[in-house]
Amino acid sequence: MKFKEFAAGVLTGAAAGLVVKGAVDRANSAVPAEQVLKTVKDAFKKEGPIDGSWIVMKTEPFTNNVISMNVYRGGVSRIKNGVLEQYEFAADAKTGTVVELVKN
Incomplete structure (x- = not known):
């Protein structure tokens, strides 16, 4: 596996995590x-x-x-x-x- 592919995977996962966290925070907010x-x-x-x-x-x-x-x-x-x-x-x-x- 090349470093570029690995880095792209890590960045994509981090971005998806931030999006999901934001959605959960909005759903739980008053x-x-x-x-x-x-x-x-x-x-x-x-x-x-x-x-x-x-x-x-x-x-x-x-x-x-x-x-x-x-x-x-x-x-x-x-x-x-x-x-x-x-x-x-x-x-x-x-x-x-x-x-x-x-x-x-």
């Missing part, structure tokens, strides 16, 4: 909490103004029947017809999808 909160606030703003909002920056485990995932917990408050409404939500940390919404 959506930033700020982005999740912005998405939720934007959805509420379609129905009217909001008063306040919050989100916990650290994820926590969540189970809904047979589905388990890490979620961000947060909340939104607004005044509707002169009455304060408060909502709490749980959003999937990987996708940002709201998986639970409870009116308090």
Whole structure:
């Protein structure tokens, strides 16, 4: 085997490894909490103004029947017809999808 062929094989393997590592890192990464909160606030703003909002920056485990995932917990408050409404939500940390919404 010539050195050029060996070096080409090593470089090709290293490049493939970097591509696979990048794909795995993207698949395991979480959506930033700020982005999740912005998405939720934007959805509420379609129905009217909001008063306040919050989100916990650290994820926590969540189970809904047979589905388990890490979620961000947060909340939104607004005044509707002169009455304060408060909502709490749980959003999937990987996708940002709201998986639970409870009116308090």
